[in-house]
Amino acid sequence: xxxxxxxxxxxxxxxxxxxxxxxxxxxxxxxxxxxxxxxxxxxxxxxxxxxxxxxxxxxxxxxxxxxxxxxxxxxxxxxxxxxxxxxxxxxxxxxxxxxxxxxxxxxxxxxxxxxxxxxxxxxxxxxxxxxxxxxxxxxxxxxxxxxxxxxxxxxxxxxxxxxxxxxxxxxxxxxxxxxxxxxxxxxxxxxxxxxxxxxxxxxxxxxxxxxxxxxxxxxxxxxxxxxxxxxxxxxxxxxxxxxxxxxxxxxxxxxxxxxxxxxxxxxxxxxxxxxxxxxxxxxxxxxxxxxxxxxxxxxxxxxxxxxxxxxxxxxxxxxxxxxxxxxxxxxxxxxxxxxxxxxxxxxxxxxxxxxxxxxxxxxxxxxxxxxxxxxxxxxxxxxxxxxxxxxxxxxxxxxxxxxxxxxxxxxxxxxxxxxxxx
Ligand code: AMP
Numbered sequence: 001x002x003x004x005x006x007x008x009x010x011x012x013x014x015x016x017x018x019x020x021x022x023x024x025x026x027x028x029x030x031x032x033x034x035x036x037x038x039x040x041x042x043x044x045x046x047x048x049x050x051x052x053x054x055x056x057x058x059x060x061x062x063x064x065x066x067x068x069x070x071x072x073x074x075x076x077x078x079x080x081x082x083x084x085x086x087x088x089x090x091x092x093x094x095x096x097x098x099x100x101x102x103x104x105x106x107x108x109x110x111x112x113x114x115x116x117x118x119x120x121x122x123x124x125x126x127x128x129x130x131x132x133x134x135x136x137x138x139x140x141x142x143x144x145x146x147x148x149x150x151x152x153x154x155x156x157x158x159x160x161x162x163x164x165x166x167x168x169x170x171x172x173x174x175x176x177x178x179x180x181x182x183x184x185x186x187x188x189x190x191x192x193x194x195x196x197x198x199x200x201x202x203x204x205x206x207x208x209x210x211x212x213x214x215x216x217x218x219x220x221x222x223x224x225x226x227x228x229x230x231x232x233x234x235x236x237x238x239x240x241x242x243x244x245x246x247x248x249x250x251x252x253x254x255x256x257x258x259x260x261x262x263x264x265x266x267x268x269x270x271x272x273x274x275x276x277x278x279x280x281x282x283x284x285x286x287x288x289x290x291x292x293x294x295x296x297x298x299x300x301x302x303x304x305x306x307x308x309x310x311x312x313x314x315x316x317x318x319x320x321x322x323x324x325x326x327x328x329x330x331x332x333x334x335x336x337x338x339x340x341x342x343x344x345x346x347x348x349x350x351x352x353x354x355x356x357x358x359x360x361x362x363x364x365x366x367x368x369x370x371x372x373x374x375x376x377x378x379x380x381x382x383x384x385x386x387x388x389x390x391x392x393x394x395x396x397x398x399x400x401x402x403x404x405x406x407x408x409x410x411x412x413x414x415x416x417x418x419x420x421x422x
Pocket of ligand 1: 052
């Protein structure tokens with residue numbers, strides 16, 4: 001199968017060729033012809049499947065084929081949950097549109113709105129946006145959605161998780177009823193199906209099994225450790241394994257900062273990425289990580305969502321997520337594109353409930369191991385530390401602090417309210 005046989009025009013074939021893509025990915029094979037027919041699409045696809053080109057290429061072709069208007073009203077809107085994803089999607093849009101007379105821009109919060117408004121006033125065909133900033137600018141009269149012909153909801157499940165349902169409904173109320181709708185989501189929950197029913201018109205269902213599907217290629221490992229030892233264990237794992245690129249997840253922004261600082265002190269280049277960081281700092285951290293200038297990226301769940309980081313051999317859950325689905329999203333960052341990956345979770349005694357919830361969701365028990373020299377003093381029930389002959393532990397144990405963290409303590413945190421502000 002070639003891109004040409006999917007019916008793409010020469011300008012897009014040239015752009016795709018310039019990207020170095022030779023064959024369409026499974027999701028692209030499925031979505032491109034359907035979108036070119038003008039049908040609505042409900043697609044299950046995660047980051048890493050090539051979904052962005054899957055909707056952007058046909059969207060560009062459709063816009064190119066219809067009459068261009070001098071003032072360039074916004075004719076296509078791509079909504080994404082996070083700033084990083086919006087920026088990434090727009091980079092792709094620009095790359096693929098480079099041989100066409102189509103203008104685009106991206107808007108998101110956390111940065112000055114004025115340049116965004118100026119660009120929109122100059123006329124653009126495609127707008128990539130996060131919901132908050134979009135509604136903000138619409139309210140100010142800086143943009144109109146009254147001429148939108150194609151709507152893309154990217155990572156719709158995450159938008160719902162982040163509480164954007166009302167915003168999405170509001171955005172839809174501002175657009176013409178007659179339009180093409182493309183909804184992409186990593187999972188098809190009940191809520192997504194309900195949202196899809198309300199938005200899509202006789203959609204074609206596309207379920208491309210992602211090549212980077214986690215379960216088969218990712219090796220899950222859990223280590224029982226004391227909370228107080230997690231930093232040292234993390235440093236040991238990275239140093240002993242000589243890992244060059246590691247993504248580490250924490251539950252909180254504060255913990256992400258602290259851990260990153262400690263890694264830097266230990267001589268491991270690292271940056272934290274989360275919602276309290278300025279957009280500039282987030283972009284810098286991500287590009288440093290991608291270009292291997294930074295060895296470790298410490299991220300909170302929401303900040304990491306949708307990031308296009310190919311081929312990560314190692315993901316560490318410094319803290320387990322309190323929402324089990326986040327574990328699946330986290331480990332979706334490793335074992336990508338057919339390569340194998342390792343997802344390591346450091347589990348302290350307070351996180352056993354989280355682990356149980358994750359195992360229930362995965363439908364499997366994750367093997368638990370103990371690292372020599374870091375045996376937990378508070379042992380999870382059912383775990384049998386291996387006997388090492390003569391107890392050769394040479395590490396002096398620190399006393400367990402009474403309260404060593406101002407984080408949520410897992411045992412008490414039964415709050416499943418997804419109280420996760422960016
Ligand atoms: P996405 O799932 O859209 O985030 O894309 C994941 C990565 O795959 C991006 O780095 C794309 O540039 C890349 N990509 C998209 N389509 C193809 C393709 N047909 N062949 C090779 N790489 C691709």
